[in-house]
Amino acid sequence: MTRQILEYHPVIGYRFIPNLKARIPHEGGGYLIQTNSSGFRCCHEFKTDPTPFMKRVLLFGDSYTAGDGVSNGQRYGDKIEALANAEVYNFGLPGTAPDQHYLAFMEYASKIRADLTIITVLVENIRRIAARYRPYQNEQGNTVLFSKPYFTLINGSLELHGVPVGREPIKEADLPEQSREFVDTGGRFASLRKIMNRVGLKDLTQRALHYQPLPEYDDPQNSYWLLMRAILEKFIAAVPKPVVVMPLPLYQHVEGTADPSGYQSRFSELADSNPCLVHDPLPSLLKYSPTERRSFRFAQDIHPTPAGHVAIAASLAPVVMDLLGMKKVT
Amino acid sequence: MSKTVLGISAFYHDSAAAIVRDGEIVAAAQEERFTRRKHDPRFPKNAINYCLEEAFIEPSELDTIVFYDHPLLTWDRVLKSCISIGERSKEQFTKACASVLGIKIWVQDLVRESLGSLGKLDKLLVTEHHMAHAASAFYPSPFESAAILTLDGVGEWATTTVGMGEGREIQLLQEIDYPHSLGLFYSAFTYYCGFKVNSGEYKLMGLAPYGEPTYYDLIRKNLIDVKTDGSYRLNTEYFGYLHSLRMTNERFETLFGGPPRNSESRITLREINLAASVQKVTEEVVVLLVRHARKKTGCDKLVMAGGVALNCVANGKICRENIFDDIWIQPAAGDAGGALGAALLVSHNYFGIPRCVRDDGRDSQKGSYLGPRFQPQEISAFLERNSYPYERVISLENRTRIIAQAIAEGKIVGFFSGRMEFGPRALGARSILGDPRRKETQSVMNLKIKHRESFRPFAPSVLLEDCSEYFELDSESPYMLIVAPVREERRLPTDLRQALRNGVDILNVVNEPRSDLPAVTHVDYSARIQTVNPYDHPDYYRVIRAFKDISGYGVVVNTSFNVRGEPIVCSPSDAYRCFMRTEMDLLVLEDCLVWKRMQPESHHDSTWQTEFELD
Numbered sequence: 001m002t003r004q005i006l007e008y009h010p011v012i013g014y015r016f017i018p019n020l021k022a023r024i025p026h027e028g029g030g031y032l033i034q035t036n037s038s039g040f041r042c043c044h045e046f047k048t049d050p051t052p053f054m055k056r057v058l059l060f061g062d063s064y065t066a067g068d069g070v071s072n073g074q075r076y077g078d079k080i081e082a083l084a085n086a087e088v089y090n091f092g093l094p095g096t097a098p099d100q101h102y103l104a105f106m107e108y109a110s111k112i113r114a115d116l117t118i119i120t121v122l123v124e125n126i127r128r129i130a131a132r133y134r135p136y137q138n139e140q141g142n143t144v145l146f147s148k149p150y151f152t153l154i155n156g157s158l159e160l161h162g163v164p165v166g167r168e169p170i171k172e173a174d175l176p177e178q179s180r181e182f183v184d185t186g187g188r189f190a191s192l193r194k195i196m197n198r199v200g201l202k203d204l205t206q207r208a209l210h211y212q213p214l215p216e217y218d219d220p221q222n223s224y225w226l227l228m229r230a231i232l233e234k235f236i237a238a239v240p241k242p243v244v245v246m247p248l249p250l251y252q253h254v255e256g257t258a259d260p261s262g263y264q265s266r267f268s269e270l271a272d273s274n275p276c277l278v279h280d281p282l283p284s285l286l287k288y289s290p291t292e293r294r295s296f297r298f299a300q301d302i303h304p305t306p307a308g309h310v311a312i313a314a315s316l317a318p319v320v321m322d323l324l325g326m327k328k329v330t
Numbered sequence: 331m332s333k334t335v336l337g338i339s340a341f342y343h344d345s346a347a348a349i350v351r352d353g354e355i356v357a358a359a360q361e362e363r364f365t366r367r368k369h370d371p372r373f374p375k376n377a378i379n380y381c382l383e384e385a386f387i388e389p390s391e392l393d394t395i396v397f398y399d400h401p402l403l404t405w406d407r408v409l410k411s412c413i414s415i416g417e418r419s420k421e422q423f424t425k426a427c428a429s430v431l432g433i434k435i436w437v438q439d440l441v442r443e444s445l446g447s448l449g450k451l452d453k454l455l456v457t458e459h460h461m462a463h464a465a466s467a468f469y470p471s472p473f474e475s476a477a478i479l480t481l482d483g484v485g486e487w488a489t490t491t492v493g494m495g496e497g498r499e500i501q502l503l504q505e506i507d508y509p510h511s512l513g514l515f516y517s518a519f520t521y522y523c524g525f526k527v528n529s530g531e532y533k534l535m536g537l538a539p540y541g542e543p544t545y546y547d548l549i550r551k552n553l554i555d556v557k558t559d560g561s562y563r564l565n566t567e568y569f570g571y572l573h574s575l576r577m578t579n580e581r582f583e584t585l586f587g588g589p590p591r592n593s594e595s596r597i598t599l600r601e602i603n604l605a606a607s608v609q610k611v612t613e614e615v616v617v618l619l620v621r622h623a624r625k626k627t628g629c630d631k632l633v634m635a636g637g638v639a640l641n642c643v644a645n646g647k648i649c650r651e652n653i654f655d656d657i658w659i660q661p662a663a664g665d666a667g668g669a670l671g672a673a674l675l676v677s678h679n680y681f682g683i684p685r686c687v688r689d690d691g692r693d694s695q696k697g698s699y700l701g702p703r704f705q706p707q708e709i710s711a712f713l714e715r716n717s718y719p720y721e722r723v724i725s726l727e728n729r730t731r732i733i734a735q736a737i738a739e740g741k742i743v744g745f746f747s748g749r750m751e752f753g754p755r756a757l758g759a760r761s762i763l764g765d766p767r768r769k770e771t772q773s774v775m776n777l778k779i780k781h782r783e784s785f786r787p788f789a790p791s792v793l794l795e796d797c798s799e800y801f802e803l804d805s806e807s808p809y810m811l812i813v814a815p816v817r818e819e820r821r822l823p824t825d826l827r828q829a830l831r832n833g834v835d836i837l838n839v840v841n842e843p844r845s846d847l848p849a850v851t852h853v854d855y856s857a858r859i860q861t862v863n864p865y866d867h868p869d870y871y872r873v874i875r876a877f878k879d880i881s882g883y884g885v886v887v888n889t890s891f892n893v894r895g896e897p898i899v900c901s902p903s904d905a906y907r908c909f910m911r912t913e914m915d916l917l918v919l920e921d922c923l924v925w926k927r928m929q930p931e932s933h934h935d936s937t938w939q940t941e942f943e944l945d
């Protein structure tokens with residue numbers, strides 16, 4: 001038995017079930033999750049007015065930020081909170097991308113006064129923003145699809161679709177042929193990856209081919225990137241300033257089996273023309289030994305381990321403290 | 331300083347975990363409920379996960395972890411008994427080695443590996459098996475001091491112990507050791523009558539009232555030697571469990587006239603009378619032991635645990651004999667309760683946490699509602715996610731009235747409410763409810779809900795204050811552990827024994843009404859009673875109250891929420907699946923009402939037939 005932890009939301013698609021306390025069995029031994037009354041995995045209740053003598057940070061992201069695999073207190077957001085003596089409002093939501101993060105901001109955070117906003121983008125989510133359906137295994141053991149909200153970029157203008165989000169599951173077979181490419185399958189080469197995992201050749205193959213897992217970042221005019229960029233620009237414009245955008249690398253980047261230059265170029269272009277600071281944690285993560293870097297993800301699950309979260313926090317904390325006008329710890 | 335202890339029982343039968351904080355029971359659950367495998371004996375990683383969830387702590391924050399059984403002592407027993415029996419025991423020796431050496435002495439490694447930590451003490455503590463049972467009986471009881479009686483199949487060596495508890499101290503004063511075991515004695519007859527050992531004992535007990543103890547003398551003369559103080563010795567020449575994987579041997583079969591009954595074949599007068607006979611002998615021994623415990627300890631209260639303490643017919647007899655002023659029995663009396671006992675023992679004995687007996691006279695078992703709870707919002711999220719039609723009735727009063735009305739109309743209601751029960755009985759948190767007045771309730775519940783035929787009637791849940799109106803019972807029985815007679819004036823005349831002698835099948839006999847509460851009255855006019863007070867589970871109490879307002883009866887039929895062979899449901903998902911596999915009319919999931927008539931046809935499910943085996 002595993003508790004269901006997410007529930008339907010008409011705008012974002014879903015959120016955590018509010019006021020939940022659960023322990024999720026996991027290869028890391030299991031982890032505790034606690035959600036607040038707004039349905040986010042955050043130990044603070046969201047208040048609009050400032051807390052006296054306390055800086056406030058809004059944090060957006062996906063499962064890496066929500067902390068799949070680790071308990072609330074072990075996440076990089078909570079580590080930052082401790083290091084910077086600030087309250088971090090964690091809006092992380094597993095399985096989502098900046099499109100839904102922006103909608104979560106509009107629904108739950110647009111009135112919240114804050115001193116800093118952090119938008120974390122797992123670089124792989126350049127694919128997820130294009131998705132319109134997410135697969136889900138139902139009680140009968142069948143895979144069904146649920147709609148998600150999504151944006152399109154047509155002639156330079158962003159348009160939101162699919163809100164309110166449909167409640168009813170869609171059978172895979174009922175999905176029109178032309179819509180199948182919009183199902184979020186967690187990466188374009190999922191099936192190939194599965195095969196390579198099975199034969200244990202994954203790392204080897206990646207090294208040999210100088211693996212580029214995300215070619216969408218290679219070209220500044222790539223349609224996926226243009227959509228991601230437009231959403232991020234809208235997001236950055238809306239949130240409390242200052243804004244930090246943190247592209248989170250894949251483990252292949254951290255472990256040196258994939259080339260990060262594509263996404264690094266795109267995100268630095270984003271910083272050049274927007275009121276935000278891009279913090280790339282990869283250079284500081286690469287300073288750790290290969291063994292340490294491997295310990296930043298679980299044996300099977302690719303999400304960050306507690307050590308992985310500590311490393312991300314260590315990289316991000318000086319930036320946060322600087323922007324909050326606090327003294328850096330030397 | 332606060333102390334949190336995790337107790338674990340595993341590897342015999344019915345694994346479980348429990349967490350105790352400063353002597354207070356925080357959580358306890360059996361592994362089977364999570365894995366959906368009945369009596370699951372494997373390492374209870376899911377039950378542990380749940381206990382940590384309820385306590386909301388990391389494994390590293392536990393002060394210590396304790397295992398309910400001493401692996402080396404068990405090993406000692408297996409080794410010595412195998413040596414004494416010699417070559418014949420090879421088969422059993424191999425099996426025991428696999429279970430004892432293969433797993434038990436690696437428990438510490440297993441716990442560390444599974445949880446990533448052994449807690450602050452950084453080592454696994456172990457208790458003795460019967461100490462864990464004794465602790466589970468004494469510490470949660472409402473008594474400052476009490477005599478303790480534990481009775482089971484076998485732990486390390488002991489099978490029966492008499493002890494005493496006072497304050498936070500427990501002492502075991504006497505023990506009877508393997509191979510002499512009242513639990514195994516009863517199990518041998520369970521096996522011989524064609525039921526499953528470790529779960530079919532309940533059936534044998536239910537069969538006993540049909541019969542007459544015609545084998546009593548034979549058993550007393552050949553199988554068991556009982557002294558006046560209740561101490562006993564089995565004649566091991568008749569039992570198979572010492573040197574094989576069978577409970578009985580050829581001598582046993584010769585004595586009772588043939589091979590064991592095949593589980594699929596019809597129950598004959600032989601099994602019926604054997605059940606009555608072995609039940610009579612067991613009651614006799616237990617009553618003698620109880621008298622002895624009274625004399626030995628001088629206490630006027632008694633607490634009990636161990637699998638034999640689930641024999642609620644014997645318990646009823648102990649109550650009526652008035653040997654003690656008051657009796658308390660651990661509802662998770664079997665090995666699952668060992669997890670709780672071990673955690674309590676370490677809390678009070680090792681960490682020295684004072685034991686607080688409640689001043690209102692109630693126990694500390696919290697109604698045994700010690701398992702997971704699901705918030706209404708979790709339930710509606712589950713129903714929505716799967717597009718199951720439901721109506722949410724937030725008003726407790728309206729909801730209660732709807733449920734009571736449905737029961738009074740003869741509908742069968744799946745009632746899922748609050749924290750799941752710890753122990754083998756459903757007590758109104760994961761129960762199926764019906765109308766006890768109706769003649770057909772018994773057969774409908776058996777055939778359309780449980781998918782079985784049964785010679786056992788169901789149990790009544792009765793308002794505590796109304797209990798004596800229906801039953802001859804003047805004490806509480808909150809855990810359904812006591813059998814008592816239906817009041818004389820409610821009984822209807824029958825001649826069942828005669829019918830049986832004339833060869834009528836007992837499955838036909840059982841559906842004949844024997845009182846104005848036909849669904850809960852056994853052939854000997856007894857009933858396995860749960861008294862329901864307003865404190866432990868107020869919502870359940872309210873449903874019975876509302877049923878009384880409509881029908882005039884403060885009683886409902888309560889059977890466990892499962893189909894035959896399935897563990898009791900734990901989650902909303904288990905409950906919905908069970909609901910759709912049966913002909914239940916209404917499923918109550920906290921404040922969500924799910925009506926069968928509103929569910930899509932495609933969700934009806936008959937896979938239970940292949941999923942679960944018979945007891």
Ligand SMILES: [Fe+2]
Nearest residue numbers: 482484485665
């Ligand atoms: Fe036991």
